[in-house]
Structures are given as C-alpha cells and as structure tokens.
Amino acid sequence: MSGHLLQLDGLRKTFGRTVAVDHLDMMIEAGEFVTFLGPSGCGKTTTLRMLGGFETPDEGRILLNGEDVTHLPPERRNVNMVFQDYALFPHLTVRRNIAFGLELRRMAAGDIDARVRELAEFLELGSLLERFPDQLSGGQRQRVALARALAPDPALLLLDEPLAALDAKLRGQVQQELKSIQRRTGKTFFFVTHDQDEAMTMSDRIVVMNAGRVEQDGTPEELYDRPASRFVAGFIGETNLIEGRLKSVEGDRAVFDWDGLTLVARPGHKLHTPGEMVSASLRPEHVEIRTTDTDTDGSPDENRFEGRLVDPVFKGSRTVARVELAPDRQLLVHIDRRSILPVDGTPVRVTFSSRHLSLI
Amino acid sequence: MMGDAAVSRGDRVPFWGRTVSLPFYKGLVTFLFGSPRRQFWLLASFSIIWVLFAHLGPILQMLHVSFLDGYPPTAGREPVMTLANYERFFSESIFILPFFRTLAFASLLTAATLVITYPVAYFLARHVRRQRQLALLLLLLIPFWVGEIVRTYAIMILLGNNGAVNLLLRWLGLVDRPIPFMYTGFSLSIGIIYLTALYMLLPLYSALEKLPASYSEAAADLGAGGWTRFRRITLPLTREGIASGCTLVFLISSGYYATPVLLGGPATTVFAETVARFFHVAGDEWPTGAAFSCLMLLTALAIAGAFNRLVSPRRVGAGG
Amino acid sequence: MKRNSRAFLACAYWAFVVYLFVPLMLMVMMGFKDSKFIGFPIRSWTLEWYLGVFRDTEVLSVFGYSLLIAILSTVLSLAIGTWIAAFLNSYRTFPGRMLVFGLTLLPAVVPGIISAISLRIYARVLGIEPGLWAIVWSHAVHNVPFVVLVVIARLSTLPPSQTEAARDLGADPLIAFIRVTVPYLRPALIGAGIFCLLLSFDDFVRSFFLGGYDPTLPVLIFTRLHSGMSPEINAIATVALVLTAIVGIWAERSMRRMRKEQNA
Structure with missing residues (x-):
C-alpha cells in the first residue's frame, strides 16, 4: 500500500461503441493541483465523473487513500465536486447550500454554523449567506459552489470546467483566486478544462488527454517546452511544427533536413534513428529576428537562415508574422517591436537555438 | 474528523x-x-x-x-362467452340511431366549435398586446372552472320558456309565444359547445401564438390579400392546433351523459344515454352496455385517429 | 380592410365572452328571486335561498363529501403521476417507453361515459363497493394523465447536475429526490394539484356511476334538477361556482407568479 492519495488502475469506460476512457493509469499525490486538459470528447469529463461516482468504469479500479471506491455511490465517497453549471440548489439560501453536505453527515447544528461561517469568511461570502442563488453574480455563484464542495472536507475536490460560464475578464481573476485557495487549503484539486491557457495558469501538473488516452503528463513547463506528441505541441500554445528526415543524432544534437534546409534540434522523449521522418516543435517566441545587415556571427544559435517577412499582424504588445525561408517553408514568429520595423516583404535573418527546437 | x-x-x-x-x-x-x-x-x-x-x-x-351472457354473475351459474350483445346492437334501430346521431352530432359540434373559437383565438394571439393576452385569456378561463352540471343548468335557465332569451325576444316584440328552445338539438348544441369550447380554444391559441407574424407579412409583401393570406399561410400552419383541438372536442363531446339528459329531449337521445340505461335497470344488462361502450370507444377513437392523420402536418423525415 | 377585420375579431371575442358569462350571471341572479318558480322576469328579490344553503345540513355535508373526495383523489393522483413521470423522464431509452406513455394518457382520451362505465364494471370485478373509495379511485385514474404531463414537462428541465450535486454531498437517492427534485417540482405539483382538485370537484359522470348512496355535489344538483328547477338549486350551484372560481383564480395567479420567477 503506497501513500498515493488517488490511484487509477487501468480505468476503461465505453459508451456503446465509443471508448471514452481507454486504460488510464495514474497516481495523484495529496496537495496537487492536477488538470485534465483536452478537447471535448477526449474522456476528461468521463474520468472526472468516474472519480465522483457518477459513472461506473467497465474495467479497472479507483483507489482513494488505498481504499477501493470503484463501485461506491457518490454519497459514500469522500470526494466533492464543483459542477460546470455550479448546480446550486435554487430553493435554498447560500447558507443552506453550504450546509447541505454537513447536515447529511450527522454534524451538530452548532458545528455546522461554525463551519459555514469559517468557509464564508475564507471565501468572502459573509454578506451573501441569506441570499438565494439567483440573486448572485456568476463569480459569487462559483465561490458558493466551491464553499459547498469544500464544506464536508473532502480528500479530493473535483472541478468540472467551473470557469466556463464566466466572462473572459472575470475568468482571469478567478483563476488566480482558485490557485490561491488551493494553496491555502492544501487540498488536492482535480480540475478539468479544455482551455489550455487556464490549465497553464493554475496547475502543478497537467494531463493532456486525447481520444480516451493520455498524451502527456507533466508540469506546464515540460508540456510547453518538450511536448511529447504533435497533438500536445499543437494543443498547448502556438507552435511551428516542422517535419523532416533525420540525418544524425549525437548526444543532444539531432540534425535533420527540412526540405533542403538543415536544422539542429534537441532529441525528444522518443528514440529516433537516422533516416526516419521526424517532427519538431519550435515556439514562435524562440525565433530571433534581425535585419539582414546586423551581424549575427557571434550568436551561439545553431540555426541561422535568411528570409522575407510576410503578413505581419499587429497584436499590441507584439506583432505576429511569418518568415518565408524558401517557397512553402514558413515560420510563425513573434516580433518584439524594438527589434525591427515589421513591414511586409522586409528581408530578415532568423536564428534559433537547438534547445528550443525539440524533436517529438 | x-x-x-x-x-x-x-x-x-x-x-x-x-x-x-x-x-x-x-x-x-x-x-x-x-x-x-x-x-x-x-x-x-x-x-x-x-x-x-x-x-x-x-x-x-x-x-x-x-362477450359474456350475464354479468354481474348470478350464484351457481357460469357465464358463457357469446356475441349476442353485439348482435343486439345491429338488430334494433333504437340502438343504431342514437349511435350514429352521437357521432354525427359530435362531428358537427366539433366543426361548429372550431368556427366559433378560431376568430377568438386569432384575435387573442394576433391583435392583442402580449401583456393583455394573458388577462383576456384568463377571462375566458374562469367559466371553465365551473363544473359541467352547473354550466348545463345555467344554459337551462338561459333557454327555458321563461328564460332570458325568450324574455328578450318577447320584449323586442319578435315573438308572441315563447319559442321552445329547450329539449331540442339546439339547446343541446348550445350546451355542449358551452362545455367544450375551451378544449378547442387553447390548442388553437397556442398554435397561433407560436406562429411568427412575419409569415403573414411576407405573404402580404408578395401581394396576397387578407383572405388568401389566411387560407394559404395561417390556416395550414395551425393545422396541428386544429387537429388536437378537434380530437379533444370530438372525444369529450361524444362522452357527455348528464348534459344530454338535462338539455335534450326524446328526439335527441344520444348513445351515452342508451348505454347508461343498461346500468340503471335491474337484471343482466351490463354485458350489453359493455358491448355498446366498446363499439362506441372503438369508433370514436378510430374517427379521432383518422382525422388526426388527415389533418396533422406530416413531419418530414420523422420516423413513426 | 385591416381595421374592419380587427373590429370583426374583437366583436367575436366579446360576443364569446358574453356567451360564456351571461348564462352564469343569470343563474346567480335567479338565486335571488323571491319565488319558487324559475323564470324571468324577476319582480322581487330575496337572500332566503342563499341563506338556506348554509342552513341545509344535507347540502353542507355534500359539500364536505365532495371536498374530501377531491382532496383524497388529488393526493393520490399527484403521488402516482409523479412516480410515473419520474420513470418516463429517467429512462428515455427504455424500449417500452412509448407504450407506457401511451397507456398513461389513455384515460384522457376515453370519452367520459365510457370511462365511467368501464370503471364501474372494473370496481365490481375488484369488489370495490360504490362509494367514497370507488369515486376517489376513479378520479385518480382520470387525473393521473394530466399530472404526468405537467410534471414531466417540469422534470425534463431539471439539470441532471442538481441531483448529482445532492448525491455528491452525501444524499442517497431518496433524500436527493425529497430535498432537491421535489422542491424543483413544486410549481408543477401545485398547478397539477389545483387542476385535479377542480376536475374532481366538478366531475359528474364518474361520481354518478361509482357513487353509493351519498351524492357528490354535482350528483346532488343533478338529482334535484330531476324533480324540477328551483332557486334553491341556483343558490347551491352559485356557491359551488364561487368556490371553484376562487380556487381557479388563485391557482392562475400563483402559476403566473412562478412562471415569472422562472423567467427571472
């Protein structure tokens, strides 16, 4: 028996012919903020619902603190959930909503009061306790839902896209709040979202899912810098996916050929042999742009090309553009306003380090 | 913890x-x-x-x-299966006549109710502001909360020889002697329409209310006159409401018992009265009443079903 | 042209209102006539008939009996109708669902007299004596389809997350139903309940065929009418009318208030 808070063992769930979750294995430690990220239909919500007890897996086990809870109904799991629509009970006040789980736990009335007060203070709901859910704003509802789910002191808190209903401006603020609440309570948060930005902002650990399988499991930095698959590279942030034939691999230098251009990259998670077709991911902000008359010989970057700037689009703090290195070979780049004047057709020199070009 | x-x-x-x-x-x-x-x-x-x-x-x-030859069961005698109860229906005109009278009567009344309530529903749905619609609809609902018997009685007072209508007619000098409205097909019709109008009105109103005014306006824009617009646009698009209203009214009006007893006369005996008689008299008449009821239920449902099929818009691509 | 059609339609509406109200108003008026003889003109007026209603112990006990039947059958219809609605709403892919749904609505399309007769025969077969419970049972059968329709309409708008949240917080299926689903259904239950009360209180044909020696109010009026019209009957009918109208208007108002809340 290990000390993992949650252990998923070969979890599998099908709906008719569709495989929603395909043999999922995973450990989650206490105090982690884990995010399941993926497009809709990737199996992340099904996983969450199996943890909550709303779906029964076809195969596999769920161990919570070492105890097999796979077939326990939701009311007998020490797990609580914040629903996407919050599911606040419309006929109960905020106070009664928060107390709902406590009333069912044989808690004494006085203790319930104390616990509700404690949570209300923690989540700044003190003045709203006697209101009904339809008298609250979106952000307030979200906090009430959180308070209600935290009230019974669950071992694991499940959050099903709880920010999807908020407008963009509020969402950013609530992301910070949620992260800070998680840090202060020390609770394990199991968060599900399709929004990569949200996942990057809050998580200690991100699990990217696609078509019922885990594509990659790691910290936000790992996912961003060293995507394990083309799917992850494309799903998280903007990137240039470059495909070519591998020429040689020596230590941390992998040389490959991109339709006649030779690139030096960093070997990725998988082992590749020369002659194989490979992909590499290059983030636009890692491409340095200079005018052709600048001297770049002193730059330590291995990859150096000349091209022409096309289609610059002004986006405020930066300009997004493409650099055409050769016909049909373009790189998406971000241009710092201080480096060059982004004018369509300007000849430029691009450089990027092999550290930033990682094979997938 | x-x-x-x-x-x-x-x-x-x-x-x-x-x-x-x-x-x-x-x-x-x-x-x-x-x-x-x-x-x-x-x-x-x-x-x-x-x-x-x-x-x-x-x-x-x-x-x-x-199908039994006797019910309620008499002691020491097993009932035997028989078709005699059904044969009895076809053998006597005092049974067949009320049967067809009821069906014809119910159909006619359904048509009459449709003609009477369509303008009312149309007025409410089309010519009244949204906020006032509910108030005006409520006004029509109030009389329908009152029971069948009370409303039937109200019609009796209205149409009696000393009733309000005759009083009015005499006062206007149109007649010398009261017109005997009561115990005729006329009084029965007035009474049954009075009872069933709501079941027509509500489906019509909800069908008309759902219909966007822009359809009619588009037709007007294309040069259709008032009558053409109604016939070619509004009427076909409210077919579903018409179908459900007519079905309801037909089934309900063919099932009234007390109203025909109170408002009708010997010439208007409906099948409900014929059937009920078998349950009032002593003796083994229940099976006959049951057989007659079965005939009526089957016929009424068949007519209602056929009518519904004919009038309801066919849903494109909907299976079943 | 447009103005003409509008005027015609307005006339149709108000004529219809007159048709609906005048008979009832005449009936109410006739209850004040100071004569045993029903008919116009009314020359002198009295309150005697109305006061008589409240002195007549038979009439009062019949009122009570009708009310009792209405309440019992309403409670029964609500419980059964909600149960069936919960079933039909929860298992939308159950293969026999359309059949069960069709059978649920059956009593609503059977013409009144046939419904009454079939229930009379059935009560006899089951050994239910004509009387209170036979009437209550027949009214419940007749009302269940309406309850199911109203409750299922409301139930289908209940987000599944509501009961899931209750379960998640420690409620078993029964408590989740009582504490979350039932409050959500409240407007539908009140609306359907009042509709059932009115249907039962006003019902004649089932009460007539399934009743024992004690008449319900419509049956009492019917039998008294057989022995002739009298202002006394007008008074009884008017009291019944006022009672049902009050319940109806109150129901309509509370339903509208709830609809407003729902939209807010």
Missing part, C-alpha cells in the same frame, strides 16, 4: 443527519436503491403495474364482460 466530534458534543443533529443514520432507513434505501438496476425496477414496476392495472384494466375488463 467531523461527525464523531459533533455527536459527542450532545448538540442537536439536523433532521436529515438523524434520518440517514437510522439503521432501518439505511436498510430500506440499500434495498430500494442498491444498484441502478434496482432503481430502474423500483420506478418501472409500479408505473407499469399502475398503467396496466388502472388504465388498461378497466377497458380490457369491459371488453371481456361484453
């Missing part, structure tokens, strides 16, 4: 908390809702038993009795 601490304090535990901890309650819930399959059977079994037992049962039992 919480539950035990709470109990030791001796503080009051809320009702639901106490309930879930009762051993008897726990056992009951586990027994009833132990698995999704049990939950299904719990909900399904009672529902299915109820509709079979209480909804279908009486009809099937009536069908069964209609």
Whole structure:
C-alpha cells in the first residue's frame, strides 16, 4: 500500500461503441493541483465523473487513500465536486447550500454554523449567506459552489470546467483566486478544462488527454517546452511544427533536413534513428529576428537562415508574422517591436537555438 | 474528523443527519436503491403495474364482460362467452340511431366549435398586446372552472320558456309565444359547445401564438390579400392546433351523459344515454352496455385517429 | 380592410365572452328571486335561498363529501403521476417507453361515459363497493394523465447536475429526490394539484356511476334538477361556482407568479 492519495488502475469506460476512457493509469499525490486538459470528447469529463461516482468504469479500479471506491455511490465517497453549471440548489439560501453536505453527515447544528461561517469568511461570502442563488453574480455563484464542495472536507475536490460560464475578464481573476485557495487549503484539486491557457495558469501538473488516452503528463513547463506528441505541441500554445528526415543524432544534437534546409534540434522523449521522418516543435517566441545587415556571427544559435517577412499582424504588445525561408517553408514568429520595423516583404535573418527546437 | 466530534458534543443533529443514520432507513434505501438496476425496477414496476392495472384494466375488463351472457354473475351459474350483445346492437334501430346521431352530432359540434373559437383565438394571439393576452385569456378561463352540471343548468335557465332569451325576444316584440328552445338539438348544441369550447380554444391559441407574424407579412409583401393570406399561410400552419383541438372536442363531446339528459329531449337521445340505461335497470344488462361502450370507444377513437392523420402536418423525415 | 377585420375579431371575442358569462350571471341572479318558480322576469328579490344553503345540513355535508373526495383523489393522483413521470423522464431509452406513455394518457382520451362505465364494471370485478373509495379511485385514474404531463414537462428541465450535486454531498437517492427534485417540482405539483382538485370537484359522470348512496355535489344538483328547477338549486350551484372560481383564480395567479420567477 503506497501513500498515493488517488490511484487509477487501468480505468476503461465505453459508451456503446465509443471508448471514452481507454486504460488510464495514474497516481495523484495529496496537495496537487492536477488538470485534465483536452478537447471535448477526449474522456476528461468521463474520468472526472468516474472519480465522483457518477459513472461506473467497465474495467479497472479507483483507489482513494488505498481504499477501493470503484463501485461506491457518490454519497459514500469522500470526494466533492464543483459542477460546470455550479448546480446550486435554487430553493435554498447560500447558507443552506453550504450546509447541505454537513447536515447529511450527522454534524451538530452548532458545528455546522461554525463551519459555514469559517468557509464564508475564507471565501468572502459573509454578506451573501441569506441570499438565494439567483440573486448572485456568476463569480459569487462559483465561490458558493466551491464553499459547498469544500464544506464536508473532502480528500479530493473535483472541478468540472467551473470557469466556463464566466466572462473572459472575470475568468482571469478567478483563476488566480482558485490557485490561491488551493494553496491555502492544501487540498488536492482535480480540475478539468479544455482551455489550455487556464490549465497553464493554475496547475502543478497537467494531463493532456486525447481520444480516451493520455498524451502527456507533466508540469506546464515540460508540456510547453518538450511536448511529447504533435497533438500536445499543437494543443498547448502556438507552435511551428516542422517535419523532416533525420540525418544524425549525437548526444543532444539531432540534425535533420527540412526540405533542403538543415536544422539542429534537441532529441525528444522518443528514440529516433537516422533516416526516419521526424517532427519538431519550435515556439514562435524562440525565433530571433534581425535585419539582414546586423551581424549575427557571434550568436551561439545553431540555426541561422535568411528570409522575407510576410503578413505581419499587429497584436499590441507584439506583432505576429511569418518568415518565408524558401517557397512553402514558413515560420510563425513573434516580433518584439524594438527589434525591427515589421513591414511586409522586409528581408530578415532568423536564428534559433537547438534547445528550443525539440524533436517529438 | 467531523461527525464523531459533533455527536459527542450532545448538540442537536439536523433532521436529515438523524434520518440517514437510522439503521432501518439505511436498510430500506440499500434495498430500494442498491444498484441502478434496482432503481430502474423500483420506478418501472409500479408505473407499469399502475398503467396496466388502472388504465388498461378497466377497458380490457369491459371488453371481456361484453362477450359474456350475464354479468354481474348470478350464484351457481357460469357465464358463457357469446356475441349476442353485439348482435343486439345491429338488430334494433333504437340502438343504431342514437349511435350514429352521437357521432354525427359530435362531428358537427366539433366543426361548429372550431368556427366559433378560431376568430377568438386569432384575435387573442394576433391583435392583442402580449401583456393583455394573458388577462383576456384568463377571462375566458374562469367559466371553465365551473363544473359541467352547473354550466348545463345555467344554459337551462338561459333557454327555458321563461328564460332570458325568450324574455328578450318577447320584449323586442319578435315573438308572441315563447319559442321552445329547450329539449331540442339546439339547446343541446348550445350546451355542449358551452362545455367544450375551451378544449378547442387553447390548442388553437397556442398554435397561433407560436406562429411568427412575419409569415403573414411576407405573404402580404408578395401581394396576397387578407383572405388568401389566411387560407394559404395561417390556416395550414395551425393545422396541428386544429387537429388536437378537434380530437379533444370530438372525444369529450361524444362522452357527455348528464348534459344530454338535462338539455335534450326524446328526439335527441344520444348513445351515452342508451348505454347508461343498461346500468340503471335491474337484471343482466351490463354485458350489453359493455358491448355498446366498446363499439362506441372503438369508433370514436378510430374517427379521432383518422382525422388526426388527415389533418396533422406530416413531419418530414420523422420516423413513426 | 385591416381595421374592419380587427373590429370583426374583437366583436367575436366579446360576443364569446358574453356567451360564456351571461348564462352564469343569470343563474346567480335567479338565486335571488323571491319565488319558487324559475323564470324571468324577476319582480322581487330575496337572500332566503342563499341563506338556506348554509342552513341545509344535507347540502353542507355534500359539500364536505365532495371536498374530501377531491382532496383524497388529488393526493393520490399527484403521488402516482409523479412516480410515473419520474420513470418516463429517467429512462428515455427504455424500449417500452412509448407504450407506457401511451397507456398513461389513455384515460384522457376515453370519452367520459365510457370511462365511467368501464370503471364501474372494473370496481365490481375488484369488489370495490360504490362509494367514497370507488369515486376517489376513479378520479385518480382520470387525473393521473394530466399530472404526468405537467410534471414531466417540469422534470425534463431539471439539470441532471442538481441531483448529482445532492448525491455528491452525501444524499442517497431518496433524500436527493425529497430535498432537491421535489422542491424543483413544486410549481408543477401545485398547478397539477389545483387542476385535479377542480376536475374532481366538478366531475359528474364518474361520481354518478361509482357513487353509493351519498351524492357528490354535482350528483346532488343533478338529482334535484330531476324533480324540477328551483332557486334553491341556483343558490347551491352559485356557491359551488364561487368556490371553484376562487380556487381557479388563485391557482392562475400563483402559476403566473412562478412562471415569472422562472423567467427571472
């Protein structure tokens, strides 16, 4: 028996012919903020619902603190959930909503009061306790839902896209709040979202899912810098996916050929042999742009090309553009306003380090 | 960490908390809702038993009795299956006549109700502001909360020889002697339309209300006149409301018993009265009444079904 | 042209209102006539008939009996109808669902007299004596389809997350139903309940065929009418009318208030 808070063992769930979750294995430690990220239909919500007890897996086990809870109904799991629509009970006040789980736990009335007060203070709901859910704003509802789910002191808190209903401006603020609440309570948060930005902002650990399988499991930095698959590279942030034939691999230098251009990259998670077709991911902000008359010989970057700037689009703090290195070979780049004047057709020199070009 | 601490304090535990901890309650819930399959059977079994037992049962039992040669059973005699009850219907005109009279009458009244209530529904849905619609509709609803018998009685007072209509006619000098409205097809029609109009009005109103005014406006824009617009646009698009209103009114008006007894006369005997007679007289007449009821139910449902099929818009691509 | 059609339609509406109200108003008026003889003109007026209603112990007990039947059958219809609605709403892919749904609505399309007769025969077969419970049962059968339709309409708008949240917080299926689903259904239950009360209180044909020696109010009026019209009957009918109208208007108002809340 290990000390993992949650252990998923070969979890599998099908709906008719569709495989929603395909043999999922995973450990989650206490105090982690884990995010399941993926497009809709990737199996992340099904996983969450199996943890909550709303779906029964076809195969596999769920161990919570070492105890097999796979077939326990939701009311007998020490797990609580914040629903996407919050599911606040419309006929109960905020106070009664928060107390709902406590009333069912044989808690004494006085203790319930104390616990509700404690949570209300923690989540700044003190003045709203006697209101009904339809008298609250979106952000307030979200906090009430959180308070209600935290009230019974669950071992694991499940959050099903709880920010999807908020407008963009509020969402950013609530992301910070949620992260800070998680840090202060020390609770394990199991968060599900399709929004990569949200996942990057809050998580200690991100699990990217696609078509019922885990594509990659790691910290936000790992996912961003060293995507394990083309799917992850494309799903998280903007990137240039470059495909070519591998020429040689020596230590941390992998040389490959991109339709006649030779690139030096960093070997990725998988082992590749020369002659194989490979992909590499290059983030636009890692491409340095200079005018052709600048001297770049002193730059330590291995990859150096000349091209022409096309289609610059002004986006405020930066300009997004493409650099055409050769016909049909373009790189998406971000241009710092201080480096060059982004004018369509300007000849430029691009450089990027092999550290930033990682094979997938 | 919480539950035990709470109990030791001796503080009051809320009702639901106490309930879930009762051993008897726990056992009951586990027994009833132990698995999704049990939950299904719990909900399904009672529902299915109820509709079979209480909804279908009486009809099937009536069908069964209609084939017996005697019911209620007399001691020491087994009833025998027979078709005699049905044969009896076709043998005598005092049975056949009310049967067809009822069907014809119900059909005519349905048509009359449609013609009377369509303008009312149209006015409410099209010519009244949204906020006032509900108030004006409510005004029409009030009389319909009053029961069948009370309203029938009100019609009796209206149409009697000393009733309000005759008083008015005499006062206007149009007649010298009162017109005998009562106990005729006329008084019965007035009474039944009075009872059933709402069942036509509401489906029509909701169909008209759902219809966007822009359709008519588009037709007007294309040069259609008022009557053409109504005939080519509004009427076809409210077919569903017409169908359900007519079905309801037809089925309901063919089933009235007290109103024909009170408002009708010997010349307007409807089938409901014929059938009811078998249940009032002593003796073994129930099977005949049951057989007649079966005939009427079958015919009424068949007519209503056929009418519905004919009038309802066919849904494109909808299976079944 | 447009103005003409509008005027015609307005006339149709108000004529219809007159048609609906005048008979009832005449009936109410006739209850004040100071004569045993029903008919116009009314020359002198009296309150005697109305006061008589409240002195007539038979009439009062019949009122009570009708009310009792209405309440019992309404409670029964609500419980059964909600049960069936919960079943039909939860298992939308159950293969026999359309059949069960069709059978649920069956009593609503059977013409009144046939419904009454089939129930009379059935009661006999089951050994239910004509009387209170036979009437209550027949009214419940007749009302269940309406309850199911109203409750299922409301139930289908209940987000599944509501009961899931209750379960998640420690409620078993029964408590989740009582504490979350039932409050959500409240407007539908009140609306359907009042509709059932009115249907039962006003019902004649089932009460007539399944009743024992004690008449319900419509049956009492019917039998008294057989022995001739009298202002006394007008008074009884008017009291019944006022009672049902009050319940109806109150129901309509509370339904509208709830609809407003729902939209907010």
